[in-house]
Amino acid sequence: MPRQTTQHDFTGRVAVVTGGAQGIGLAAARRLAGSGARVAIWDLDEPEMARARDALGGDTLAVRCDQARWEDVEAAAKATEAAFGRVDILVNNAGIAGPAAPLAAYDLAAWRQVIDIDLHGVFHCCRAVVPGMVARNYGRIVNVSSVAGKEGNPNAAAYSAAKAGVLALTKSLGKELAAYDIAVNALTPSPAKTRILDQLTPEQVSYMLGKVPRGRFVEVDEAAAMIAFMASDENSFTTGATFDLSGGRTTY
Numbered sequence: 001m002p003r004q005t006t007q008h009d010f011t012g013r014v015a016v017v018t019g020g021a022q023g024i025g026l027a028a029a030r031r032l033a034g035s036g037a038r039v040a041i042w043d044l045d046e047p048e049m050a051r052a053r054d055a056l057g058g059d060t061l062a063v064r065c066d067q068a069r070w071e072d073v074e075a076a077a078k079a080t081e082a083a084f085g086r087v088d089i090l091v092n093n094a095g096i097a098g099p100a101a102p103l104a105a106y107d108l109a110a111w112r113q114v115i116d117i118d119l120h121g122v123f124h125c126c127r128a129v130v131p132g133m134v135a136r137n138y139g140r141i142v143n144v145s146s147v148a149g150k151e152g153n154p155n156a157a158a159y160s161a162a163k164a165g166v167l168a169l170t171k172s173l174g175k176e177l178a179a180y181d182i183a184v185n186a187l188t189p190s191p192a193k194t195r196i197l198d199q200l201t202p203e204q205v206s207y208m209l210g211k212v213p214r215g216r217f218v219e220v221d222e223a224a225a226m227i228a229f230m231a232s233d234e235n236s237f238t239t240g241a242t243f244d245l246s247g248g249r250t251t252y
């Protein structure tokens with residue numbers, strides 16, 4: 001685990017972390033809550049979400065939400081505003097990998113599911129919280145994309161396309177909201193050892209890892225450190241941008 005040397009002050013801030021029940025989202029939620037934020041986790045996995053809420057303690061809210069469904073996201077936003085009054089920070093982190101398969105054999109329902117969760121879900125969550133951020137002239141949105149969205153991984157067409165869509169959504173929304181104190185940025189991690197990798201074949205994981213000059217998985221706390229800066233007051237100028245976390249695979 002990287003040594004934490006920077007502490008951003010999130011006192012008084014309300015953060016939503018989608019997919020915050022485990023993995024990168026839980027690490028981000030831990031870091032934000034540990035620096036004073038009240039955190040709402042929106043996730044599908046109720047047992048893991050309950051464990052995360054207990055581990056984070058304090059004011060943490062756990063809301064069951066399938067972000068592929070607009071009705072769920074709208075209800076989660078209402079529940080969060082009812083509990084905490086507003087949303088200042090949105091970490092759009094929930095996602096799935098989908099199967100590893102060549103495009104010509106890619107299951108049609110799996111394709112739709114990946115796009116529904118990984119791209120439409122991000123749109124839904126932004127749509128639900130942006131009006132409040134605009135009204136209060138404050139917001140920080142962090143969209144967790146993937147290095148696959150920049151580079152395109154073979155046998156992962158749906159995931160690569162959805163994550164590239166998230167990068168374009170980030171650029172568009174960042175410009176749209178640039179006149180406000182709202183920053184919309186994306187993060188592109190290389191592989192981290194989380195449950196999402198169980199959806200892939202060992203060959204696919206070795207391919208992805210083999211592309212990383214650092215030669216190792218990124219740790220979830222390394223992702224959380226970058227997310228914390230992106231979500232902080234201090235990130236007051238950069239918007240519509242992509243923060244790279246690929247261990248040297250991409251240098252743009």
Ligand SMILES: NC(=O)c1ccc[n+]([C@@H]2O[C@H](COP(=O)([O-])OP(=O)(O)OC[C@H]3O[C@@H](n4cnc5c(N)ncnc54)[C@H](O)[C@@H]3O)[C@@H](O)[C@H]2O)c1
Nearest residue numbers: 019023024043044045066067094095146191192194195196
């Ligand atoms: N782990 C990696 O190698 C890696 C690399 C690059 C990008 N990412 C991205 O990071 C993000 C977090 O991934 P992770 O590695 O922590 O995976 P994870 O599987 O550990 O966590 C993902 C979380 O999202 C939740 N989720 C899934 N579908 C959902 C839905 N429809 N609605 C709400 N919640 C849902 C899951 O229940 C889970 O808690 C994802 O967007 C993923 O694409 C991961």
